[in-house]
Amino acid sequence: MKQIGDLEIDQDLDFQKREWIVERVSWFVGLAIIILGLLGLFGTGPISSTTAGDANGPISVDYQRFVRHNGEMSLTMTVAPDQVQDGQVELWISATILDKVDLQQFSHEPDEVRNEGDRTVFVFLTGDTPGQLTITVNMRSHVFGRIAGDIGIVDGSQVSISQLSYP
Amino acid sequence: MDAILRATVIYLVLMVIFRVSGKRSLAEITTFDLVLLLIISEATQQAMLGDDFSITNAVLVIITLFFLDTTLATLTNRFPRFGPWVEDMPLVLVEDGKVLTQRMRKSRISESDILEAAREKQGLENMEQVKYAVLERTGSISIIPKSGA
Numbered sequence: 495m496k497q498i499g500d501l502e503i504d505q506d507l508d509f510q511k512r513e514w515i516v517e518r519v520s521w522f523v524g525l526a527i528i529i530l531g532l533l534g535l536f537g538t539g540p541i542s543s544t545t546a547g548d549a550n551g552p553i554s555v556d557y558q559r560f561v562r563h564n565g566e567m568s569l570t571m572t573v574a575p576d577q578v579q580d581g582q583v584e585l586w587i588s589a590t591i592l593d594k595v596d597l598q599q600f601s602h603e604p605d606e607v608r609n610e611g612d613r614t615v616f617v618f619l620t621g622d623t624p625g626q627l628t629i630t631v632n633m634r635s636h637v638f639g640r641i642a643g644d645i646g647i648v649d650g651s652q653v654s655i656s657q658l659s660y661p
Numbered sequence: 662m663d664a665i666l667r668a669t670v671i672y673l674v675l676m677v678i679f680r681v682s683g684k685r686s687l688a689e690i691t692t693f694d695l696v697l698l699l700i701i702s703e704a705t706q707q708a709m710l711g712d713d714f715s716i717t718n719a720v721l722v723i724i725t726l727f728f729l730d731t732t733l734a735t736l737t738n739r740f741p742r743f744g745p746w747v748e749d750m751p752l753v754l755v756e757d758g759k760v761l762t763q764r765m766r767k768s769r770i771s772e773s774d775i776l777e778a779a780r781e782k783q784g785l786e787n788m789e790q791v792k793y794a795v796l797e798r799t800g801s802i803s804i805i806p807k808s809g810a
Contacts, residue, residue, distance in 0.1 A: 505751055510752055
């Protein structure tokens, strides 16, 4: 044990200096994490939101690049008016996506769902209402890591999405 | 498996965060600090338990936390070099009546903190009567009065 004046104490100034440096560095790390969090690196935010496909094209999908395990996320599919045939739209989502998420809710419930091998087709009846069809799906990731796959219109265009799911 | 990994990650993350936020972070618990601790535990709880509210899960988490804690205590005891990184070291703030302002500033301790400790613990009236003030590993300030004070 060291002696400082009359005190028998375990003080170590070199260690203390290193500790202050670590504290200072950690403060900046914390600040960086908060800023990146606000920007959306760990979930929703400007750098996380993205669109697959052309907004004026046949189909586009708005989604978040960064999602979290067990966290709620949403994916919005927009289909151009000219893709509606006989009052219905048939959209498909590849199994590589659906295997990794739990579907929670559709903003517009599909009227029919069928499995087609490595993809699932959702049929939406649009009725006579013209205009573009927008469908939001809420889902939860139940994996860690990458979620990637395609979303498309049956016998039509498709777009690819890729997400990173944090633990 | 899940429960043990969750508990381990949370334990380590909390330890690092509390460790790097300095000795004084939550040492003297004010009312607000208490609320803060409650919020932290609330935020932690979900991540640690997941959506499994079974007794098995809770027991696994608790055993993991206790195991980590005792293992760490044993390690710090066995390896003195490792100890300070986990448990910190004391720091002398007033040495033989001399106030070490630079150390105090870096530890975010003001003279009034030292005077407060001196009043509370030793019934001292002013800095003159303080021989040693030590910022302990726990974040509390110990005061040793000058003889005759």
